[in-house]
Amino acid sequence: QVQLVESGGGSVQAGDSLELSCxxxxxxxxxxxxxxxxxxxxxEREFVAAMRWSGAGTMYADTMKGxxxxxxxxxxxxxxxxxxSLKPEDxxxxxxxxxxxxxxxxxxxxxxxxxxxxxxxxxxxxx
Numbered sequence: 285q286v287q288l289v290e291s292g293g294g295s296v297q298a299g300d301s302l303e304l305s306c307x308x309x310x311x312x313x314x315x316x317x318x319x320x321x322x323x324x325x326x327x328e329r330e331f332v333a334a335m336r337w338s339g340a341g342t343m344y345a346d347t348m349k350g351x352x353x354x355x356x357x358x359x360x361x362x363x364x365x366x367x368x369s370l371k372p373e374d375x376x377x378x379x380x381x382x383x384x385x386x387x388x389x390x391x392x393x394x395x396x397x398x399x400x401x402x403x404x405x406x407x408x409x410x411x
Contacts, residue, residue, distance in 0.1 A: 286310040286400040288380045293405030298372055300409070304365040306380030306402060314338035317383040317391045318363045319398055320354060322376035322407075329379070333365065334391035343391040370409045377404040 292304040304320070312318075319334035333354040335342040342354060353366040363380060381398035383391070392398070 286312065286382050286384070288382065288400055288402035290378065290380050290402040290405040293378060293407045295408040295410065296370055298370060298409055298411050300370055301366075301368040302370060302407060304367065304378055304380075304405060304407075306363040306365075308361045308363065308380075308382070312337045312361065312382075313384070313386075315386055315388075317341065317385075317388060317398075318354075318356060319381045319383060319391065320352075320363075320365045321379045321381060321395055321398075322374075323379070323404075324373075324376040327376075329395045331393035331395070332378070334383075334393075335363075336391075341391055343393075345393070367407075370407070372409045372411045375407060375409050377406050379404045 287309045289307045316337045320332040323329040333344045356363045380402040382400040383398045
């Protein structure tokens with residue numbers, strides 16, 4: 285069993301930066317994928333980025349590539365999403381998730397393939 289708790293969200297102005305944090309508890313295996321998703325008002329939950337707990341296999345949504353950065357700190361069991369230069373369209377609830385499948389060759393983008401979820405943290409970007 286893995287528990288996830290996100291933090292770091294808030295209300296910011298366009299152009300500001302935020303760093304989201306996901307604190308994980310429980311056993312994490314190196315092959316687990318740690319993912320970030322977001323759900324904007326009135327939209328489906330969408331993939332943002334993911335990486336293996338080992339630090340390998342980083343993948344970004346095409347629309348996020350070059351904008352956001354996913355990192356993890358092995359010692360504190362935290363995964364981060366660094367979000368510089370935020371835009372109003374980045375407004376969403378951001379979720380941390382874990383895919384524990386041992387057979388995944390690359391990060392999954394479908395939310396249904398992730399096994400554990402945090403409660404989410406709200407990010408609101410005003411223009």
